[in-house]
Amino acid sequence: MASEQTDQGRGAGPRVRRLASDVLTADEIAEIRALMTAAFGDDDEDRFDNTDWEHALGGSHVVVDLDGRIVGHAAVVERELHIAGRSIRTGYVEAVATAPDRQGSGVGTLAMEVIGSIIAAGYELGALGTGSHHFYERLGWRTWRGPSFVRTAAGDQETPDDDGYIMVLLTPTTGPLDPTSTISCDWRPGDVW
Numbered sequence: 001m002a003s004e005q006t007d008q009g010r011g012a013g014p015r016v017r018r019l020a021s022d023v024l025t026a027d028e029i030a031e032i033r034a035l036m037t038a039a040f041g042d043d044d045e046d047r048f049d050n051t052d053w054e055h056a057l058g059g060s061h062v063v064v065d066l067d068g069r070i071v072g073h074a075a076v077v078e079r080e081l082h083i084a085g086r087s088i089r090t091g092y093v094e095a096v097a098t099a100p101d102r103q104g105s106g107v108g109t110l111a112m113e114v115i116g117s118i119i120a121a122g123y124e125l126g127a128l129g130t131g132s133h134h135f136y137e138r139l140g141w142r143t144w145r146g147p148s149f150v151r152t153a154a155g156d157q158e159t160p161d162d163d164g165y166i167m168v169l170l171t172p173t174t175g176p177l178d179p180t181s182t183i184s185c186d187w188r189p190g191d192v193w
């Protein structure tokens with residue numbers, strides 16, 4: 001996929017770009033990684049590590065530029081979720097952050113609006129894991145109320161620590177879903193959700 005600039009923010013304001021992982025330059029990757037580190041901080045539990053970055057690769061990145069630097073980022077990758085036994089092609093959101101000195105000025109919202117469009121156009125459902133529910137609720141995301149699992153070679157395993165932290169975004173192709181039913185993700189290293 002080629003780099004693509006939206007009409008939003010042309011001129012002096014923020015510029016939004018959508019890029020595939022394989023066209024990110026080394027400089028852009030370094031700048032985004034530095035942004036993630038600054039936004040998530042140094043606490044062991046919250047720190048943005050290499051595995052978190054791996055989770056953000058393979059799909060689309062939305063990058064917000066302002067005053068000659070990257071101030072916002074979000075990524076969406078394809079995952080297969082199962083809800084009440086139904087397989088759902090899902091756009092899973094990763095690595096959402098705004099530079100600390102630009103937080104609260106709409107940058108994260110701008111990035112997530114474009115992510116929402118990508119999900120609506122290309123997936124049956126959006127999903128993500130977060131403790132920042134209010135930020136996403138404003139954009140139409142809803143908390144999943146049913147029990148969560150991860151699918152492993154040894155069968156489905158409960159992920160109770162993630163219950164209540166998973167949010168979903170319905171798309172025109174989602175179809176009927178009971179938000180209290182079971183939801184499962186494919187296994188991956190690091191945080192599975």
Ligand SMILES: CC(C)(COP(=O)(O)OP(=O)(O)OC[C@H]1O[C@@H](n2cnc3c(N)ncnc32)[C@H](O)[C@@H]1OP(=O)(O)O)[C@@H](O)C(=O)NCCC(=O)NCCS
Pocket residue numbers: 039040096097098099102103104105106107108109110129130131132133134135136138
């Ligand atoms: C969460 C984050 C991406 C929001 O980006 P932002 O550019 O500051 O957000 P915006 O200015 O576009 O949106 C502001 C709105 O989001 C809400 N919001 C901002 N950060 C929030 C958070 N951590 N939790 C809940 N709501 C949050 C604000 O209250 C505000 O809501 P309002 O419009 O109802 O007043 C940013 O604060 C960040 O990078 N945080 C650290 C990393 C992180 O937590 N990433 C997301 C985890 S999944």
